[in-house]
Amino acid sequence: MPPTKAQTAGHPSDPKEAEVIDFDLIELFFFAYRDFTSDADHMLDRIGFGRAHHRILHFVNRRPGLTVAELLDVLQITKQSLARVLKQLIDTEHIMQVQGPKDRRQRELHPTAKGKALALQLAAPQSRRIARALATLGGNDRPLIERFLKEMVNQEHRNQVEVLGAGGASKEKNA
Amino acid sequence: MPPTKAQTAGHPSDPKEAEVIDFDLIELFFFAYRDFTSDADHMLDRIGFGRAHHRILHFVNRRPGLTVAELLDVLQITKQSLARVLKQLIDTEHIMQVQGPKDRRQRELHPTAKGKALALQLAAPQSRRIARALATLGGNDRPLIERFLKEMVNQEHRNQVEVLGAGGASKEKNA
DNA sequence: GAATTTGTGTCAACAAGGCTGACATAAATT
DNA sequence: AATTTATGTCAGCCTTGTTGACACAAATTC
Numbered sequence: 001m002p003p004t005k006a007q008t009a010g011h012p013s014d015p016k017e018a019e020v021i022d023f024d025l026i027e028l029f030f031f032a033y034r035d036f037t038s039d040a041d042h043m044l045d046r047i048g049f050g051r052a053h054h055r056i057l058h059f060v061n062r063r064p065g066l067t068v069a070e071l072l073d074v075l076q077i078t079k080q081s082l083a084r085v086l087k088q089l090i091d092t093e094h095i096m097q098v099q100g101p102k103d104r105r106q107r108e109l110h111p112t113a114k115g116k117a118l119a120l121q122l123a124a125p126q127s128r129r130i131a132r133a134l135a136t137l138g139g140n141d142r143p144l145i146e147r148f149l150k151e152m153v154n155q156e157h158r159n160q161v162e163v164l165g166a167g168g169a170s171k172e173k174n175a
Numbered sequence: 176m177p178p179t180k181a182q183t184a185g186h187p188s189d190p191k192e193a194e195v196i197d198f199d200l201i202e203l204f205f206f207a208y209r210d211f212t213s214d215a216d217h218m219l220d221r222i223g224f225g226r227a228h229h230r231i232l233h234f235v236n237r238r239p240g241l242t243v244a245e246l247l248d249v250l251q252i253t254k255q256s257l258a259r260v261l262k263q264l265i266d267t268e269h270i271m272q273v274q275g276p277k278d279r280r281q282r283e284l285h286p287t288a289k290g291k292a293l294a295l296q297l298a299a300p301q302s303r304r305i306a307r308a309l310a311t312l313g314g315n316d317r318p319l320i321e322r323f324l325k326e327m328v329n330q331e332h333r334n335q336v337e338v339l340g341a342g343g344a345s346k347e348k349n350a
Numbered sequence: 351g352a353a354t355t356t357g358t359g360t361c362a363a364c365a366a367g368g369c370t371g372a373c374a375t376a377a378a379t380t
Numbered sequence: 381a382a383t384t385t386a387t388g389t390c391a392g393c394c395t396t397g398t399t400g401a402c403a404c405a406a407a408t409t410c
Contacts, residue, residue: 021295022302023237025321029305030230031336032327033208034251052396055205062198068358076209081397083359105357105406120196127197130204133326137319144312146200148320151308152207161206227367243387256368258388280377280386355408365398372390379384 039125052085054122057111060095061119065108067100074160094118214300222293227260229297232286235270236294240283242275249335269293 040054059074060066068086072079086109089095094115100106111119134142153161215229234249235241243261247254261284264270269290275281286294309317328336 021298022305023298025305026298026301028324028336029211031332032324035329035332036204036327050395123196123198123201126201129327130197130200133323136326137322141319144316145323146203147312148308149203149207151311152211152304154210157206157210225366
């Protein structure tokens with residue numbers, strides 16, 4: 001078994017700046033995310049969509065009825081950026097807009113059946129990849145991975161994370 | 176404590192397609208990576224560099240002397256894309272090229288002192304974020320996180336991952 | 351009720367960082 | 381001597397992000 005944390009500390013030329021940089025995990029995180037997104041990227045390519053479409057569709061599917069402002073908040077892009085891609089998703093009938101019930105200026109975004117189907121199709125390989133990775137660990141390590149990923153998120157964005165399973169590990173089933 | 180895996184299975188309209196999609200982790204991975212990269216992004220902004228510069232500098236710093244072809248392989252972009260950004264890093268003296276000793280057509284890429292310093296500066300907050308996240312877990316969970324991330328990488332890319340600590344958890348110290 | 355603010359849409363121009371195709375050059379290989 | 385390989389470079393295109401400006405209807409405030 002490998003050492004838990006081979007600090008390799010011992011001969012820092014300047015002990016004061018002997019800050020240990022975890023390049024290994026930094027790099028792994030890069031590779032992991034790169035391949036994680038590649039699954040969906042290839043499928044998107046075939047239908048002429050990009051990663052931007054995926055992100056929008058994902059969140060509309062996850063939080064049906066969210067408003068444009070809320071979506072902008074989650075995606076952290078400008079409304080002009082959103083508009084271009086969202087328009088395509090609406091034109092292709094993956095997403096529909098309905099007037100807000102309380103505030104009629106708002107536009108609630110909802111996935112259509114077609115949109116739900118696509119969101120599911122895109123998520124499937126990503127979910128399988130995660131499941132496979134989890135399977136190689138111990139049996140009960142999913143909560144740990146979830147904790148780790150949550151902790152990687154900025155404090156001020158934790159609210160975006162805890163929309164559903166507020167604190168609890170959970171999966172959801174599809175249609 | 177939250178349930179380990181609240182499958183919520185029970186009433187799938189079609190049991191055959193009751194594929195469980197792990198939307199929670201998919202989304203968490205997105206948020207985690209977004210905030211993970213934002214650390215460096217802000218610093219880069221100030222010096223007029225982008226994420227592309229960071230990736231190149233990171234790998235040149237990690238694998239000093241790697242060739243252009245090797246770098247292209249790791250980054251998975253075209254040489255034309257690389258050229259534009261790499262040229263800036265060379266012009267600003269963050270990276271230097273030396274002729275390959277064996278094959279004089281090759282250009283070995285090396286970080287300069289300036290380049291190393293910047294790479295370190297950019298990695299520091301990312302490393303701290305990871306360390307903080309790990310600290311909230313049990314004491315010995317770093318190997319597990321490492322395993323998970325490695326498993327998320329495509330089989331055919333595992334060689335890119337295991338350049339250094341082939342199988343073992345390790346950290347490195349800086350200058 | 352009039353004035354202001356808010357939520358959304360849209361136009362225009364621009365930048366970063368991907369892409370493809372084509373071509374050049376030097377060095378290695380056949 | 382001919383070919384292949386490693387790299388560089390020019391030119392143009394696409395996606396997805398940006399800013400700034402303006403429009404309009406609905407909600408809110410004075």
